Amino acid sequence: MAEVKIAGIKKSFGDVNVLYGIDTTIRDGEFMVLLGPSGCGKSTLLRIIAGLEQQTSGDVSIGGRIVNDVEPKDRNIAMVFQNYALYPHMSVYDNMAYGLRVRGMSKPDIETRVQKAAMILELGQLLQRKPRQLSGGQRQRVAMGRAIVRDPEVFLFDEPLSNLDAKLRVQMRIEIKRLHQTIKTTSVYVTHDQVEAMTLADRLIVMNAGRAEQIGSPLDVYAKPASVFVAGFIGAPAMNLLPSRISGGKARIGDVALPLPPGLDAHEGREIMWGVRPEHVMLTRAGDGASGAPIIVDLVEALGADTLVHGRTGGGAALTIRLPGSAVVREGDHMSLSLPADAVHVFDKEKGTRL
Amino acid sequence: MIDRRSGPDWLAHSVLWTGIFILAFPVYLTFVASTHEPTIISNGQMPLTPGGHFFETYYRTIFIGASSTTRTPVGTMLTNSLIMAMVIAVGKIAISIISAYAVVYFRFPFRKTAFWTIFLTLMLPVEVRIYPTYNVVATLGLLDTYAGTTIPLIASATATLLFRQFFMTIPDELLEASKIDGAGPIRFFKDTVLPLSITNIAALFVITFIYGWNQYLWPLLITTRADMQTIVIGIKKMIVTSDALTEWQIVMATAMLAMAPPVAVVVLMQRWFVKGLVETEK
Numbered sequence: 001m002a003e004v005k006i007a008g009i010k011k012s013f014g015d016v017n018v019l020y021g022i023d024t025t026i027r028d029g030e031f032m033v034l035l036g037p038s039g040c041g042k043s044t045l046l047r048i049i050a051g052l053e054q055q056t057s058g059d060v061s062i063g064g065r066i067v068n069d070v071e072p073k074d075r076n077i078a079m080v081f082q083n084y085a086l087y088p089h090m091s092v093y094d095n096m097a098y099g100l101r102v103r104g105m106s107k108p109d110i111e112t113r114v115q116k117a118a119m120i121l122e123l124g125q126l127l128q129r130k131p132r133q134l135s136g137g138q139r140q141r142v143a144m145g146r147a148i149v150r151d152p153e154v155f156l157f158d159e160p161l162s163n164l165d166a167k168l169r170v171q172m173r174i175e176i177k178r179l180h181q182t183i184k185t186t187s188v189y190v191t192h193d194q195v196e197a198m199t200l201a202d203r204l205i206v207m208n209a210g211r212a213e214q215i216g217s218p219l220d221v222y223a224k225p226a227s228v229f230v231a232g233f234i235g236a237p238a239m240n241l242l243p244s245r246i247s248g249g250k251a252r253i254g255d256v257a258l259p260l261p262p263g264l265d266a267h268e269g270r271e272i273m274w275g276v277r278p279e280h281v282m283l284t285r286a287g288d289g290a291s292g293a294p295i296i297v298d299l300v301e302a303l304g305a306d307t308l309v310h311g312r313t314g315g316g317a318a319l320t321i322r323l324p325g326s327a328v329v330r331e332g333d334h335m336s337l338s339l340p341a342d343a344v345h346v347f348d349k350e351k352g353t354r355l
Numbered sequence: 356m357i358d359r360r361s362g363p364d365w366l367a368h369s370v371l372w373t374g375i376f377i378l379a380f381p382v383y384l385t386f387v388a389s390t391h392e393p394t395i396i397s398n399g400q401m402p403l404t405p406g407g408h409f410f411e412t413y414y415r416t417i418f419i420g421a422s423s424t425t426r427t428p429v430g431t432m433l434t435n436s437l438i439m440a441m442v443i444a445v446g447k448i449a450i451s452i453i454s455a456y457a458v459v460y461f462r463f464p465f466r467k468t469a470f471w472t473i474f475l476t477l478m479l480p481v482e483v484r485i486y487p488t489y490n491v492v493a494t495l496g497l498l499d500t501y502a503g504t505t506i507p508l509i510a511s512a513t514a515t516l517l518f519r520q521f522f523m524t525i526p527d528e529l530l531e532a533s534k535i536d537g538a539g540p541i542r543f544f545k546d547t548v549l550p551l552s553i554t555n556i557a558a559l560f561v562i563t564f565i566y567g568w569n570q571y572l573w574p575l576l577i578t579t580r581a582d583m584q585t586i587v588i589g590i591k592k593m594i595v596t597s598d599a600l601t602e603w604q605i606v607m608a609t610a611m612l613a614m615a616p617p618v619a620v621v622v623l624m625q626r627w628f629v630k631g632l633v634e635t636e637k
Contacts, residue, residue: 052531073537085528089550098546099536146532 002063002076002153002186003028004049009058011044018044020210021058026188031180034190035197036207037233043158045207046190050156051075063153078147079156082163084139086131086146092118093127096145117145120182121175137168144179157189161196173199194234198222206230224345228273228352231345237308241275242317243349251346254315256293259341264355271349278322280343283309283335292337295319300329311335382614389413389607396603408604416608421593429609432586436568437616439504439585443567444560446509451559452552455518456544460530470519477512481573489576503577504585508570514559521555522548557627565617586613 004026011019018041026032034042047053049060051072059066067075078099086095093114100110118124121141131139140160147155157176161169177200180187191197197204198218206213206221206229214226225231231239242253246267250257251274258274286294293313301308302325309321309329319337323329346355384403388396391406417430457463458470481488488507497503525548533543574585584592590613593606621628 050531050535052534072531072534077535079532079535081528081532083526083528085526085532087529087532087547089547098538102537102542146536 004032004154004186004188005059005061006045006049007059007061009045009048009060010056011041011048011053012056018210019048019055022205022207022212024205024212024215026186029184029186031187031189031200031202033197033201033204034188034207035194035201035204035233036192038192039209040207041210042190042192042205042207046156046158046188049154049188050077050079076153077156078150078152078154079158080140080143080147080160082159084131084143084163086139086142088131091128091130092123092134092142092145095131095142096149099146099150113149113151114145117148120148120179121145136164137172140164140172141175144176148179148183153186155185155187157187157191159190159192161191162193169193169196176200194236198234206233208233224354226354228275228347231275231347235277237278237320237322239275239277239345240281240319241273241347242319244272244274246270246272251344253313253317256313256315256317258293258337259339259344260346261341261344264346267355270355272355273347273349273352275345275347276339276343278308278320280339281319281321282338283321283323283327283329284338286334286336292339295335295337297329297331297333297335300331313337385607385610389604389611391604393600393602393604396607397600412604412608413612416605416612421602421605427581427584427589429586429589429605429612431582432584432589432609433612433616435501435583436585436587436613438501439570439574440564440567440616442501442505443508443570444563446505447511447514447563448556448559450509451511451514452518452549452556455515455522456548458515459519459522460540460543473512473515475512476510477516481508485572485576492577497577499578499580499583504570504574504583505567508567508573511563514563517555517559518552521552525551554627554630557624558630561620561624561628564620568617 006022006024006026009019009022010017022045024032034045036042044053048055049062051067051070055068059068061067062075062077087098090098096114096117097110100113105113114127115124118127121144123138123141123145126134126138126142131142134142140163143160160176161172164172173196176189180200189196189200201218203215203217204221205215208229214221214230216224216226221230222234225234225239228241232241242251242258244251244253244258246252246260246264246269248257248268249260249265251260251272252258253274260274283295284292295311295313297309297311298318299310301310305325307323307325307327307329309323309327311319311321313319321337329335347353348355384401387403387405388401389412390409391402392408395402395406416428417433418428420426420428420431454473458466458473463469492498492503492507495503497506529547530543533547538546569587570585571587571591574583575588578584578588586609590606590609593601593609595601
């Protein structure tokens with residue numbers, strides 16, 4: 001186990017910049033998730049940590065040792081690939097044993113380690129099968145087994161669950177989490193799936209266009225997104241983000257005034273993005289002495305546990321609101337918004353940063 | 356496969372049977388001719404049923420040879436052909452798999468140039484470069500040697516191209532997984548690329564073995580000694596056009612023997628051959 005330190009990592013392919021300088025430290029035993037949309041550079045960063053890609057500048061160190069010029073095999077890492085990358089002509093046993101054999105480990109030691117990994121991952125019955133005789137989930141487990149037997153200092157996962165169907169993905173997600181709790185190896189996990197990120201991560205790095213937008217624990221990132229991008233990316237359905245202006249202690253969109261959290265007096269007159277999560281908005285019937293901004297319901301999606309309400313405020317701004325499944329709301333209803341001021345997020349409109 | 360029929364079964368079958376007849380009948384006649392007395396064939400009274408001289412003719416052909424013309428036992432010719440075809444087939448596969456590996460997996464200066472240079476040699480079969488190649492082989496003192504008959508034919512753009520295309524379908528992640536597992540270029544080649552290429556190798560073996568076996572012009576130029584002759588040349592030399600008597604039964608037996616090894620290779624490797632051309636183990 002080891003700490004992974006990334007300092008000022010930049011990467012460009014020819015003229016195209018992919019990473020603009022990433023700095024972070026992944027603590028010993030921590031499960032770090034790199035989250036972002038496709039093309040944000042998260043896989044490139046992982047491959048740089050693995051040594052499969054050479055950074056343009058910056059340092060990677062694993063366990064206090066700078067590994068910039070160290071071959072992947074000598075970095076003491078193991079990687080799980082999106083398409084599993086199992087050797088198709090080798091049995092499950094050989095797939096797991098191969099890395100150990102190459103390193104010249106003795107046969108009995110290999111046997112012990114492979115059997116142990118097979119036991120953890122419940123692969124005991126499948127050891128003599130070829131990868132093509134396995135289901136997707138089983139292949140994924142073999143790929144993890146291949147990583148475990150090496151007993152590396154760092155696990156690297158490159159979107160390992162995205163080739164699985166939805167049900168299996170949930171199951172494997174739990175298995176990965178359990179595995180990490182058992183063996184506590186420092187892990188870096190790349191995904192574009194926020195649910196995976198939120199459930200697996202001790203901390204996560206939200207990446208966008210080659211930059212780390214925010215680094216923090218999943219709940220921190222959810223509760224205090226550092227930028228408009230993070231606010232819109234984390235959470236489903238996405239946060240409501242409305243361009244507006246601060247005036248008289250309220251956010252104004254046309255003639256609608258929306259509440260603001262305290263402490264923004266210095267920003268009077270500023271152009272902002274006003275944001276609130278769908279789950280933090282309440283609706284009351286208009287006219288029952290309601291004081292909030294009026295809203296007209298356009299569309300109702302009843303999901304069972306939740307009901308999603310899409311509506312329009314007087315100024316034409318669209319909002320999505322998440323209500324309990326029991327709420328009775330119909331298209332065309334006139335409602336009134338009520339939202340606590342401390343649930344509101346305010347971002348600078350131009351720079352996108354949190355105010 | 357989609358079963359979309361347009362026309363009755365008997366039509367398709369009769370076309371197939373006609374094709375089989377056209378192909379097989381001459382072979383059958385050759386066999387029949389090789390079992391009769393030479394005079395019967397020379398007289399033009401070709402029977403349609405095998406005669407009684409099978410063992411005698413084949414014994415003479417293999418161990419003694421045509422007594423009036425080549426005088427080399429066909430057994431020797433068969434050995435020569437077999438060595439030539441094997442060396443060419445194995446050599447072509449070995450050289451092209453290595454060069455394709457280099458072209459696909461290594462970044463070196465002029466990699467593309469190297470590949471296209473190999474590709475260009477498709478336009479230079481031995482018939483085109485026959486004089487300079489002969490000159491080189493003669494200068495090296497390789498006339499009448501196995502090296503002389505095989506080495507100039509070993510380089511193969513086709514095989515290199517085939518392996519290159521196949522290697523490019525191997526997922527990059529396999530290479531990366533091998534790197535992380537600690538395998539260097541040679542181990543990756545030996546442990547992963549080679550086992551995955553096995554069906555392609557088999558298919559290429561069939562093609563190149565037959566190519567080598569059927570070589571005529573090149574060994575004709577390079578070999579002068581009787582004991583270096585290949586069977587394909589031997590057949591031609593047994594047939595005399597002057598007034599001497601051609602021993603047709605021996606010519607026919609030689610033809611049968613010349614056909615046997617390529618047929619055996621195709622029959623034995625057919626399954627692999629088809630597999631190698633149409634699918635890959637991935």
